[in-house]
Amino acid sequence: xxIEEWAYRDLGxxxxxxxxxxxxxxxxxxxxxxxxxxxxxxxxxxxxxxxPGRVAVATRCDAACEAAVRKAFGDNVFAEAGVxxxxxxxxxxxxxLTIVCAGTSDLPVAREAEITARxxxxxxxxxxxxxxxxxxRLLDKLGELRExxxxxxxxxxxxxxxxxxxxxxxxxxxxxxxxxxxGAAFGGLAPLLTMLNSCSPGVTVVNIDNGFGAAVAAARILxxxxxx
Numbered sequence: 752x753x754i755e756e757w758a759y760r761d762l763g764x765x766x767x768x769x770x771x772x773x774x775x776x777x778x779x780x781x782x783x784x785x786x787x788x789x790x791x792x793x794x795x796x797x798x799x800x801x802x803p804g805r806v807a808v809a810t811r812c813d814a815a816c817e818a819a820v821r822k823a824f825g826d827n828v829f830a831e832a833g834v835x836x837x838x839x840x841x842x843x844x845x846x847x848l849t850i851v852c853a854g855t856s857d858l859p860v861a862r863e864a865e866i867t868a869r870x871x872x873x874x875x876x877x878x879x880x881x882x883x884x885x886x887x888r889l890l891d892k893l894g895e896l897r898e899x900x901x902x903x904x905x906x907x908x909x910x911x912x913x914x915x916x917x918x919x920x921x922x923x924x925x926x927x928x929x930x931x932x933x934g935a936a937f938g939g940l941a942p943l944l945t946m947l948n949s950c951s952p953g954v955t956v957v958n959i960d961n962g963f964g965a966a967v968a969a970a971r972i973l974x975x976x977x978x979x
Contacts, residue, residue, distance in 0.1 A: 755770055755773065756770045756773035756774040757770050757774075758770040758773075758801070760797040760800075760801065762793055762794070762797060764790065765790070765794065767779070767794055767797045767798065767801075769797065769798065769801035769802065772802065772805075775971075776970070776971070776974075776975055776976045777871055777967050777970045777971065777975060778802075778805060778806075778808070778870060778871055779798060780807075780808045780809065780810060780867065780870075780963065781794045781795060781798070781807075781808065781809035781810070782809075782810055782811060783809045783810060783811050783812040783813070783816050783833075783835075784811040784813075786816075788815050788816045788818070788819030788820075789819065791809050791812065791816050791819065791820065791835075792819050792820060792823045794809070795807045795809055795820065795823075795824070795835075795837050796823070799837060799838065803838075805838065805841065805870075806836050806837065806838040806839060806840050806841070806869075806870045807836070807837045807838055808834060808835070808836050808837075808866065808867060808870045809834070809835045809836075810833065810834050810863055810867070810963050811833050812830070812833050812834065812835045813833070816835070817830050817835055820835045820837065824837045829866070831862055831866065832858070832859040832860075832862035832863055832866070833859060833863065834862070834863050834866045834867070836866055836869075836870055840869045840870060841870075841872040842872070843869075843872060843873060843874035843875075844872040844873075844975070845872060845873050845874065845900070845970070845973040845974065845975045846868075846873045846874030846875065846899075846900055846901075846973060847874045847875075847876055847898060847899050847900060848868050848873050848874065848875045848876070848899060848900065848901050848902070848903065848969050848973065849875075849876050849877075849878060849895060849896055849898075849899035849901075849902050849903070850864050850865050850868070850875060850876065850877050850878070850902075850903045850905065851878045851881060851889075851892075851896070851902060851903065851904045851905065851912065851916060852877065852878065852879040852880065852881070852905045852906075853880075853881065853882035853883070853904075853905065853906035853907065853908070853912045854880060854882050854906075854907065854908070854931065855879065855880050856907065856929075856931045857905045857906060857907055857929045857931055858879060859962075860905050860927055860929050860960050860961075860962040861877060861879065861903075861905040861927075861962060862877070862962070863962030863963055863966075864903050864905065864927065864962035864963070864965045864966040864969075865877050865962075865966075867962065867963050867966035867967065868903075868966040868969060868970065871966065871967070871970045871975050872975055873966075873969065873970060873973060873975060875966075876895070876899075878892050878895065878896070881912075882906065882908075882912055883909070883911045883912055883915055886915070889912075889915065889916070893919060896916065896919065896920050897919075897920055897921075897922075899920070899922050900922055900973055901922050901923050901924075901925070901969045901972050901973055902916060902920060902922050902923070902924045902925070903924075903925045903926075903927060903962075903965045903966070903969055904916050904917075904924060904925070904926050904927065905927040905929060905962065905965075906926070906927070906928065906929065906942055906946075907928065907929035907930065907931030907932045907936060907939065907942050908931060908932045908933075908936060908941075908942060909932075909941070909942065909945060910926075910928050910941065910942025910943065910944075910945035910946050911945060913926035913946050913949060913951070913954050913956075914945075914946075914949040914950060914951040914954065915951075917949065917951035917952075917953055917954050918951045923953070923955065923969075923972050924953060924954050924955065925955050925956075925957060925965045925968050925969055925972075926946040926949075926954050926955065926956045926957070926965075927956075927957055927960070927961060927962055927964075927965045928942035928943040928945075928946055928956070928958075928959050928960075929942065929959065929960055930959055930960055938959070939959035939960060940959070942959075943956065943958075943959055955968065
């Protein structure tokens with residue numbers, strides 16, 4: 752079923768933008784924070800009805816939300832790192848996209864980016880725990896990084912990893928600061944400012960903990976067309 756680009760579903764309390772893929776090429780998603788579990792389920796149902804052949808994704812799901820989604824959709828749910836994906840992931844049509852994660856504590860944000868990318872038909876690969884405190888770990892993955900058509904770099908603390916990666920690869924780099932770190936990290940503000948002030952030209956920076964936004968940016972860089 753082809754959905755018109757200006758179409759939306761009016762649920763009374765929300766108007767679900769089911770025409771976004773036709774307009775932008777990237778899939779709509781549900782931001783679950785601040786919504787009730789029932790509202791998240793209703794939104795996912797609307798997305799699945801409009802696009803039955805595509806996975807429907809909700810981000811920032813808590814335990815109650817995840818339980819409600821699993822109850823509503825049964826075994827058709829993949830849930831991890833606060834992301835619930837309903838339906839089968841499409842076969843990759845773009846990429847590869849490498850998602851580089853500085854530390855294990857940054858993994859939830861990196862996984863949000865990875866799952867969102869997969870939901871948009873991107874061949875997403877995760878390289879975890881290769882922060883600048885042990886640079887040899889990153890250099891061991893240099894070949895894989897240089898194969899990527901785009902790279903997302905997720906880091907908290909000092910936020911230095913995107914500058915290092917951008918100096919090693921030719922692909923576009925999208926940097927994601929995380930709220931991981933001690934007091935002077937100011938909940939992610941310190942790594943955000945580090946990334947914005949990168950000495951490596953070409954770093955694109957999204958908001959703190961915004962793995963979803965980084966994945967959508969990568970999808971646009973890669974020319975993904977998710978309207979199928």
